Amino acid sequence: MDLLSQPVGVSHYLVVGAILFISGVVCMAVKRNAIGVLMGIELVLNGANVNFVAFSSNFLRSDQGHSLGLDGQLISLFVIVLAAAEAAVALAIALNYYNNHSTIDVDRADELKG
């Protein structure tokens, strides 16, 4: 593949991000453990973060005149903060769920089904 032969650019970051994203989605889809699902979410979010940073980086761009500034970095910072908050809330839910059901198997959390 010519990716390997070329210098590191946006595409390489995108590939990393895609791998992270796919791993995260697979993790979410297959894990029955709520903690595992949370981990998958973290992977998905970080895959997205990699993309933001990559698109925004001045070092990786060829058209220097159309800089995006720090937008990508800032968005990824937001995402990190949101992820932390989300993790806190999700963990609290998980703990409460465990208190009530003595398990954190997401397949058994189907009480809201139609």
Add this chain to the structure above:
Amino acid sequence: MNAGDSLPLLLGLAVLLPLASFTAIVLFGRWMGKAGILASYVATGAIFGAFVLSAISFSIWYFGDLGAPAEAAHAEAVAHDAAVVDTGHASAVEHGTDHANAGHHTARPPKYFAGDWYTLGQFGKLKVTIGYHIDALTIVMFCMVTLIATLIHFYAFGYMHDELHEVTDHEVTLSNGHHLHRPGRFHRFFQYLSLFCFSMLGLVVAGNIAMVFVFWELVGICSYFLIGFYIERKSASNAANKAFIVNRVGDFGMIIGMMALWAGLGTFTFGDIKDAKGNVQQGIFSQVRQEKIAGEGNAYRLLPPDGMVKFAARNEIAAGVEPTPDQMNKWRDQNYGYWLLVIAGLGIFCGCVGKSAQFPLHVWLPDAMEGPTPVSALVHSATMVAAGVYLVGRFYPVFAAEVLLVIAYTGAITLFLAATIAITATDIKRVLAYSTVSQLGYMMLSLGVGGWVAGLFHLITHAFFKSLLFMCSGSVIHATHTNDMMKMGGLRKKMPWTAYTMLVGCLAIMGAGIPLLVGLSGYYSKDSIVAQALSFWNNNPRHGAVFFAIAAGGAAITAFYMFRLWFLTFAGEPRDHHVYDHAHESPKVMYMPLVILAAFAVGVGWNAPLRLNVHGASEWLSVTALLEQARPAGDLPNGVLLPELDHPDEHASHQPTIHVVAALVASGTALVGFLLAVAFYGVRILNPNEVKSQFAWIYRLLINKWWFDELYRVIFIRPVMLISQLVSNFDKKVIDWFIDSLARWTIHVANFDAMIDRYIVDNFVNVTAAWTWSIGNSLRSLQTGKLRQYVMLIVIGTVALGVLIRWSVAAGP
């Protein structure tokens, strides 16, 4: 403080005291002692206070300085619009034993105090005020009413004793066969008595005809309450309704008279009132009898006032042009407006006919005996029925000669009818009731033939002896629990006080006395009436004979039925031993008023042993002298529509030629009546039953009260019932049908609307709801609740979306 200030104050207070008592008893009567016993103290205290105030006013009038200069009096009295119209001196009249002093003419108006306490409202020229008109007549009436009312209050305290506890009314049988059992209504009785006294005093003090009318109606409603006091008895409530409705008939005429006066005179006030600016506003009396008449020597002559003349000549007066005085006099000489004056007089008299129970409206008074006896004594002898006579006396200056003739005929017919009915009545109170009607006829007759003082003097004396007689009969009823004289007899041994005071009353009403020397009060008043009738006969041969014959014959009938009553009740052997054995003398609180009233019945016609030099003339203190001070100004009117009508001056009847004849005739006929009564019922040398069977048709006529009730039933009540039946049928068949069908139609329309609502609107909503529900139901299965499944779906969906976009971008242009 001069008389102009103090008299309105004192008499105003005397009017308000019973009102205060009424208000207190209405609001707190229930809590006034056990069964409201204190209410009687409150009411009696109030009326006694009013009596004291009246007595003080009397002494102020008699001994006080009435002749204060008008201006000075006014200056102090601006606050309440008082005006003293100081005209004329009180003329001296000797009554009783020395009649001979003729020749005192009262050409000038009597002294009076008129003013307004409070102005209710002013509508253009018409001023509606609460005012007063105080003259000697007012003072005399106040003293009479309050004195008799006070005694009746005391008497009622004993008579209404039963009402202090639970009462079983033996005359009312309920549907379950028991007698009515109800709580006592002691305080309510005194509450009505107080309201009644207030109304009567207000009527007497009233300074304008509108106020008179208000109190007139108040008196009517009080009599309605009091007659219907035993409201559960059908007869009592019927009698109350009858009294009220019959009085309305008279009041209707009175309103017509008031409208005629208002249209012609523009004022309701009796006397002249000086307003704050010092302008004298002429009242009714001085408008119809002007002090100065252009081209007229005889001042204070009764002439149609300008307003009435202008009204009569309205077709001849050009618009906006004020007729000249000459033109006015010409019209007046042609008797323009005279009819209006006659209508005004007849209208006012119509009210008096109703209130004073004159023919043809006399039917209510005998039925009114359903009320408790103190009520009969107060309402139906001394006060309410006296109100009509009083108003005729008060309105005397307005009455034209033709009106006076109507009054005289009404009085004469009433006198005769009622006296004859009284002969056959066996209910003790009904005898007295018809006697009252008959005596009121005397008063009206007297006023109608020109005997102003005689008529009002008879009003005063009659008030005393008739309330005495009523209270005596009440005492008898209290003792025997029956009204039927046929069950009594011999009661004088059981109840001497009642028997002998009633004897005094009978003697007084028959006019007992030694002719030309001395007599009981009724002797003087009846004597002067007969004398005036004789004097009238001399001047009017056409009408006078009837009046004289009835006045003299009435005396005989009066004496006969009164002594029939007395003998049947008190003399002879007891006819019903059950009644006789249970009879007892009434308590002291009941017979003491009888004694006091008996004293007055004897002596109220006498001169007081005082010869006073007051108001510039030496005079005896007597009721007639006082009344003489209030004699209306001017001569009696002569006939205009009936030119031969000539009312003689009342002083002419004091001439020996007339007076002696009259006295002898009146006493003679009374003696005949008395002797007949003695023959029939006293020593029983004649048998009433034989006479009864011999003159059966007359007896039937009298016992059926000349079929007046039946006549009225046929003439008035039946047609009214028929019309109301028709109207009721119309209501039921036509109006009700219309409304019913309207309702039915509305129901149909509503049903149709309901169908639309149910099948179209509701259906649409329901279908929508069902549809929504089924969609939701079918989508339910998608929501499995499996988290991982959702993630998978999201991924698959995202990928599918991506592929779709990619594909569509690739396929696109």
